[in-house]
Amino acid sequence: MAFLIGFPHESESTLLTVEKPCGGFERAHRFWVKWTFKVKGRNSAGLNFEEMGVLENLSSSGALFSLKTPLDIGAKLDISIELPFNKERWMEYSARVVRIVSISSIPKVAVAFDSVQPRFADKPLASSSAVGRNQTAVPSLSEQGKGC
Secondary structure, rough: OEEEOOOOOOEEEEEEEEEEEOOOEEEEEEEEOOOOOEEEOOOOOOEEEEEEEEEEEEEOOOOOOOOOOOOOOOOOOEEEOOOOOOOOOOEEEEEEEEEEOOOOOEEEEEEOOOOOOOOEEEOOOOOOOOOOOOOOOOOOOOOOOOOO
């Protein structure tokens, strides 16, 4: 679980404490960005959905964004994030919803990525959690022998 510390201005970063899956804690920088993303999964009614939007912040462990589609805590999502310096390249993550904040008509959704290492694709959500022919797989830390 990640805890957001403070609300800095755009383009600033802040440190947050992130619980590691095998125990203990580490620090991660959260960056306030305005990058395009596409998300798909199942909404709170159990129906498949796809939605595009703009990220509010991003770290190696998760992201925060506004989403019109109603979701439940724990919902599993596939997220593609467009890299701003290469418009034909997307980072893909599998994630789960860890927090929903409804302070406006469109709730903010916080997600935790299943891995700190994204997959890369030429188009958004090219293959819903599976490595396809247009993607590059990056081994997880445990696969590299650097995990817990």
